[in-house]
Amino acid sequence: MSIIRVPKPWEIPEREATPEAVYFNRRRFLKTLVGASIGASLLPLVGCEKTTQPNQALAATLDKKTLDAAVNLNFASVDRPMTDIDLAGQYNNFYEFGGTKSIWRNAQALPTEDWKLEVTGLVKNPRIYDLDDLRTKFPLEERIYRFRCVEAWSMVIPWIGFPMQALIKAVEPTSQAKFVRFTSFYDPQITTGPTFHVGSLPWPYTEGMRIEEMVNDLAFFALGNYGHILPKQHGAPIRAVLPWKYGFKGAKSIVKVEFVETQPATFWNTIDAHEYDFEANVNPSKPHPRWSQATEKFISKGPGLKWEKRPTLPYNGYGEYVASLYV
Ligand SMILES: Nc1nc2c(c(=O)[nH]1)N[C@H]1C(S)=C(S)[C@@H](COP(=O)(O)O)O[C@H]1N2
Numbered sequence: 438m439s440i441i442r443v444p445k446p447w448e449i450p451e452r453e454a455t456p457e458a459v460y461f462n463r464r465r466f467l468k469t470l471v472g473a474s475i476g477a478s479l480l481p482l483v484g485c486e487k488t489t490q491p492n493q494a495l496a497a498t499l500d501k502k503t504l505d506a507a508v509n510l511n512f513a514s515v516d517r518p519m520t521d522i523d524l525a526g527q528y529n530n531f532y533e534f535g536g537t538k539s540i541w542r543n544a545q546a547l548p549t550e551d552w553k554l555e556v557t558g559l560v561k562n563p564r565i566y567d568l569d570d571l572r573t574k575f576p577l578e579e580r581i582y583r584f585r586c587v588e589a590w591s592m593v594i595p596w597i598g599f600p601m602q603a604l605i606k607a608v609e610p611t612s613q614a615k616f617v618r619f620t621s622f623y624d625p626q627i628t629t630g631p632t633f634h635v636g637s638l639p640w641p642y643t644e645g646m647r648i649e650e651m652v653n654d655l656a657f658f659a660l661g662n663y664g665h666i667l668p669k670q671h672g673a674p675i676r677a678v679l680p681w682k683y684g685f686k687g688a689k690s691i692v693k694v695e696f697v698e699t700q701p702a703t704f705w706n707t708i709d710a711h712e713y714d715f716e717a718n719v720n721p722s723k724p725h726p727r728w729s730q731a732t733e734k735f736i737s738k739g740p741g742l743k744w745e746k747r748p749t750l751p752y753n754g755y756g757e758y759v760a761s762l763y764v
């Protein structure tokens with residue numbers, strides 16, 4: 438029997454990156470295969486470059502369970518290649534586990550098994566979700582999003598999760614609720630990273646935004662990426678993904694979602710409001726006090742890391758979805 442395994446989008450080498458139509462067809466074909474209950478993991482890899490597979494060290498940190506969902510056709514591709522899984526998974530910001538980009542090993546200390554996500558505040562139906570709830574109660578989909586850190590580096594990541602709208606529908610914020618606040622996991626016994634400023638930083642990590650922004654179609658909770666359960670270094674088991682904003686707005690390892698009336702204090706904004714404004718939309722014409730945001734460095738793998746200079750796009754290229762929120 439000869440079976441052709443249809444490569445996942447992140448397995449398609451750059452030189453083979455397909456126009457959207459072809460990609461959709463592949464994706465549909467893949468769905469058909471899955472429907473016919475052919476275990477994808479048993480299939481031989483076809484035309485698949487090494488760089489699109491996790492390297493051994495990274496693979497050891499990945500959950501054995503896969504997480505698959507149909508791609509949302511509105512977010513099936515972007516204007517640049519997907520970032521390699523092992524680059525994305527070994528170049529992170531997660532200050533709870535250290536002040537460098539190499540915290541992916543340290544982050545494995547994050548305890549995710551008995552996770553509870555509390556949704557509370559100004560809502561009609563406060564809820565506590567466990568892992569099972571999160572993976573079964575919401576419609577999961579895959580979205581390929583540009584990702585832009587305030588530090589001016591960028592990537593492209595395929596996320597799996599659900600739109601924040603779905604949570605709003607479930608818990609029904611009251612008309613008093615004007616903002617949402619996310620709180621990340623914090624336990625000084627475990628999140629021991631930033632020893633150089635213990636006591637002086639406003640832990641736990643918090644983030645927030647307006648409800649109108651949260652209702653926007655782009656606002657997303659990720660439970661996975663690259664076909665895997667979200668790796669700990671990316672903010673397992675649930676993190677926010679807001680592709681038109683700088684990366685720091687996307688709180689990782691969220692334990693609490695709170696609907697509130699007034700703009701909440703947030704981690705970076707509390708540290709320095711001038712450098713990390715609350716709104717934090719990607720904006721090429723608004724420099725960071727210490728550097729320009731007019732261009733960004735798109736990271737890929739060369740020998741070592743390649744930094745490709747590109748113009749920064751207003752709203753990170755998502756103006757058609759969000760610009761009307763800011764007139
Ligand atoms: N809890 C928490 N969330 C966080 C951070 C953090 O340090 N702690 N860093 C932010 C920043 S600055 C960025 S750029 C992204 C990085 O996400 P990634 O490592 O999955 O690429 O996570 C954001 N979310």
Ligand SMILES: [Mo]
Nearest residue numbers: 586587684685
């Ligand atoms: Mo960032």
